[in-house]
Amino acid sequence: MVLRSCCKFGPVSVLFRLGYVALLLLCVTHLRCARAENKTVVQKYAEFDVTYNDTVTSDNQTIYAFNHTVSRNKTEGVRVTVDVLSEGAESSPILFVVRQKQAVLSFQVPLILRGLYQRKYPYAHVGRTLCQPPTRTLSETQYFFVDVSTLSNLGTHYQLRISRVDSFTLHTDKKFSFTASPSQPQYFKYVFPDGVDTAIVKVNSEMTFPCSVMSIQDIQCPVYDLDNNVAFIGMYQTMTKTAAITVQRKDFPSNSFYVVVVVKTEDEACGGPLRFYPLRPDELIDAGNRSKTLDVVVSPAISSDVYVMGMLFCLGIFLSFYLLTFLVACVENKRMHRRREGLLNPADMSPAETGKPGVTPVSPYEYGSFADNGSTLSSEAITDSIASDANYGYMERSLESVTGRSRQESLSSIEEDDYDTLADIDSDKNIVRTKKYLCVSDLARKDKRVLSKKYQIYFWNIATIGVFYALPVIQLVITYQTVVNVTGNQDICYYNFLCAHPLGNLSAFNNILSNLGYVMLGLLFLLIVLQRDIIHSRALDRNDLNALECGIPKHFGLFYAMGTALMMEGLLSACYHVCPNYTNFQFDTSFMYMIAGLCVLKLYQKRHPDINASAYTAYACLAAVIFFSVLGVVFGKGNMVFWIIFSVLHILATMLLSTQLYYMGRWRLDSGILRRIVYVIYTDCIRQCSGPMYIDRMVLLVMGNIVNWSLAAYGLLKTPNDFASYLLAIAICNLLLYFAFYIIMKLRSGERIQCMAMVCILFTAVVWGFALFFFFQGLSTWQKTPAESREHNRDCIVLSFFDDHDIWHFLSSIAMFGSFLVLLTMDDDLDDVQRDKIFVF
Template sequence: GIVYMRTNSALLSTFSLHSLFPQVDAVRVYVNSSSENLQYPVLFVVRQQKGVLSWQVPLIFRGLYQRTYNYQEVSRTLCPTEPTPETRPSDQIIFVDIASMAPFNIAYELLVTRLENFQLETNKAFNFTASPSQPQYFLYRFPQDVDSVIINVVSDAAYPCSVVSVQDIVCPVYDLDHNVEFNGVYQSMTKQAAITVQRKDFPGEQFFVVFVIKPEDYACGGSVPSSIHGNVNRTWNLQRTKNLQVTIVPSIKKSVYVQAMFFSFLGFLSFYLGSVIVAFVLSVSYTPEGSSYGAIGTSSSSGGRQLSSPERRPPAGSDTDSSVEEESDFDTMPEIESDKNIIRTKVWLLLQLWSSCWARTRTGHFSKISKILNIITIAVFYALPVIQLVITYQTVVNVTGNQDICYYNFLCAHPLGVLSAFNNILSNVGHMMLGFLFLLIVLRRDILHRRAMEMKDIYTLDYGIPKHFGLFYAMGIALMMEGVLSACYHVCPNYSNFQFDTSFMYMIAGLCMLKLYQTRHPDINASAYSAYASFAVVISLAVLGVVFGKNDMWFWVIFSMIHVLASLALSTQIYYMGRFKIDVGMFRRAVMVLYTDCIQQCSRPMYMVEKLPDVPSVLSPSAIFGLVYRPRDFASYILGIFICNLLLYLAFYIIMKLRSSEKLLPIPMFCIVATAVVWAAALYFFFQTLSSWEETPAESREKNRPCILLGFFDDHDVWHFLSAAALFFSFLVLLTLDDDLDTVRRDKIPVF
């Protein structure tokens, strides 16, 4: 009840607690004081068998900007004493000392009660309330057949901000705002929190679950209260009570890990089996009028096309006897033998010019090796520090117990060893397996092509699109590295390392665009050094965007200018076939071109076909969108620019191909349909946001959702699986798209 303390006095209260095995009894002490004088607080000291616990009333918490939060009511749970079967039942003596140095009488209230629901049960929800001055904690014991559990905590209100902590059975228990982070594993929380706990981490096979309400909501993304002279009003403190519900459920068993790994590897091994079957069927059913490179693989030995000498003529009925357009409609440019700076007089070009130029320069093999070595070098030097950094992140999480560092989907985060979310890492195996499969497919085509070249096959020498595999090898390596870096990012996904997950996506999109353009313009394709230097600039911009892109208006202005100028420069280089020089005099030449073409004659560009694929890049509204809306996820924004331009260019290429009366063979048609379907499904799961490092960790956890596949993989894992397959099919589209031209003479193939 209420007791009045005299001036400068001290009181001693004694309580006895009777405990029986195996019951664990806990005692809760409630105190209340009418005195709000901070100069003369009332001091409470609780002495137990295992330790001493003390606090004062008013209880003072300190927040940001020297704000103070004072509470007159305090309630604390004392560290329980667990009886053992070897000891007989006994009474635990608890001493409570109350003292104050106040020169006046102070009224206080003291209440000591036994907790009836101190031990949490498996699969049984428990509801309670807590506040900053009245934290709560409970005991949980692992059942005999459970090795891992998930602690699910929910609340109907986002605020006040709270912290959930899992601590070993050690006294004292850290259950106040200023010390809850000293021991165990903890998360901040608004509406939802989930912590996976394993039996092996607790030798006693039991632990405390601690719930602390923070005095202010800044840590969870909420507002900070207004204050007068650093003291927050009493109304704010009275609103800091939160209703919570905790449920502890068993986690998955080890057999689920094994099933998930078998599912992941066997699922993508089926792609290997499918590729072998398709290659075998096509090699058996091949006819001379078919394509030597039209499928994923075709044999040049048994069942394949017989190699012919240079004098051998193409078989009757092939496309070499007729052309898509009249030959007079194309400019064959014989002047290329003497001077490359020439004037073109017709709007259509044929591929013979580029193929002959490429053959004379004899740089194809060197270019292929250059591109492969460059991307391998980039991959090694980029991946090593990334791996070192994420290992450091994971170590910090494991040592400090701060689970706010990494933005997992905690409702579906399955640990393995030192890794906190093994499922997010395992789901990236598809990128590595399919990337390696694509390398094998390209290698087979490359070997067949070299054999045909050695045998001087007329189809290889004078027919079809020239075969250059350097960029294809680079694309396969980039796909594998995307899997490696995505796995590294998901070791500890957060604001600081998101660019690891997207860096090689930029490269994949850029390499695909380069390959599309190289197909019909091999002589003016960008060198490996300039291409990768451009990627380095893009990645640098992405890093700067992550750091400065949230609120810095000047960054978006500068980026938009760079975006538009780079698009104009690229378009100009492509339109003038790589002959436009970037030097001091380029501005004078640009003014002259604008004057002669736009003012003096006001004529449209002569080569509209070559200009079309670059119009979307220049006129893309993405620069304006970024400048106006300034999206917080800059890395995804810039990746979207790359992907949109790639899709527009691919659509343009296919349209121009059909417009030129070229065909789509069954395999590229299947790959196009499969790419569209799988990408649509993948994007659906991609937009199922399960976490967001753009927000606070507590707000991010509000988006967490349970697993949806095998009880092991979540929506983002399914995105990993599907995106790997979609990228693989996309690569096959580029690899097989022009296989119908393998029986068409190069001087009959238009350039666009």
């Protein structure tokens, strides 16, 4: 304005205007001073537990003087209660200022608290507890003053009452009940008794709403006890019916702390319904009755001895598996030693060593539920056909075992493509793999060194994936834990707060420790596989015909990958439980997808070693699964477009995989695929109505499509919030379906399951049953708000240290280890059976 005036009126006019403004300011200051001189200040000596009714205007100010005796050995709270009785006080509220030693508390009445979208809620009844300054003497008299003032020209009537809070100090293991509201927060003091270094503060209520906040704050002034400032300091968490915070003595220099309970003005933070928007941003909304009755109890937490017992218990369980494995290995070693000694007797030699025909297992096609569709071939003709088809491959490998080993086996590089580029070999593939009845020898024609290198890539790839995946995960969860410790916001992580035992900077050490089983049992499985790998390599080195020509081909790369995946699952599950929430739940499930996929691949590889997927293809598919898992967590909740796209892709992937499995990979996805489909439908279904050529495979694939289409329909109709668990359920259902099919077909083929494998199957089934029981207890869920999740929290059940979810970790790690052992041992009965007599299914 001054610059504009200078430009328009010149220097003289500017000076005139500045003088006018200065004179005006002088007059206003004089009027204010005169008004202040005319303002009446009244000081009254007041007493506790007396209600004072008075009126205040802009012309008077009332000061109430109180004094009370403070003892160092006894802590009493002092509470100020104010009511405004006049209507229309929102436009000119009354200001109350409480001046005391080392602290000043001020608030207006009506008290205006803001909620979501800056909505305003007025409260005419206000109750505040005064901060208690410490005293150095045994007893002293302290004074404090309550100043009451307003700028309203009209008289505003109010009531003031100062009272003592006799139950201001909480006692260990003693429940105390109280009532709180947004304008009447409550807080209490707790002093650590001797011998107690950690305590757990529990606040409970029978009322779900209104939403509340429980905070733990150090003994200092001011105490932040309103909805708009309770999160400024200390630790806090929202609550509906329950809240629990574990407090350590080392975090509070005074060996004491305040337990603050505040009722929020709105319920959105606890999952309650949204209120209506105000018509204007400055509109006042009636908050209604938001009083809540609660009770608080402080109990000593576990001692260091319980920590030691919990760790020893965890180590003892899993070290016992190492001991049991060592004893079984000793017994098995003695049995193998006796067997080798018995081989010196020709009567005890295997068919592969004597050259005599062994006992051919009964073909599943000679009986059973799946008919041969009227085939005129007899069972003897079928058996002879299978044997003759495999004869060339058997002779070729036998000749190689005699002459080929004289060559250098460690040539520069052996690639699978070196054996697959000739047209006659491609033709041979089509002839062999499209036979109606296949034996393992038909699908074990490639050089074992090529396949060994091919499957070792699984192990090296998953080890590399694990390193690059785990490092940023560890960094991220450490950041999460740091944020929780610095901000005190315990709504960030979804713990079971009634059984969350801190250690150092970790808030729930027990949930992390219980994942040790995955790592230890994964390492144990790797050692078992390594032992079998060494024994098999030694048998190959001494040209053992059983190792060369009998049993399921031994390829251990996938087993190594499975053991590594189990160890990584333990590491990433521990990382997830550092701060469990919906943004990092994928850490807990990523390697579960890996384990399920590797188990399916291993089952398929047992009877199809030549045509199993390469490591690059398999991990690319698993990466796509994890990619959709992330998309589902971010966009899947209530997004119908996402669910439609995912369901369509799920069904298409199921159909493509079914075609790949049915035709053993001998089909092409090109521009002529539709023409070939129409031709097959016309010739096989319309013209001659012939049944499927591969009945067993067709039954498996039909069941698999039914299951997957049903899961896709369920996801599309229900749109579950937990997309990661839904995706994991799809993987597990397919794994169980294929495993059941494998066992049934194995028994139908006349094969048997040895005692060790049967024990592993029964033991694993029982453990899985108990594990799933504890898994579905649901101690917390990030699908709800943190306050709603805490309603599911429960106390520890084992050694006062482990909860239901920890037991799930124990049992599921044991069950996974047992499942791996089942895959490792289930075909041991075929070690002495020639591969041209082992059926493919």
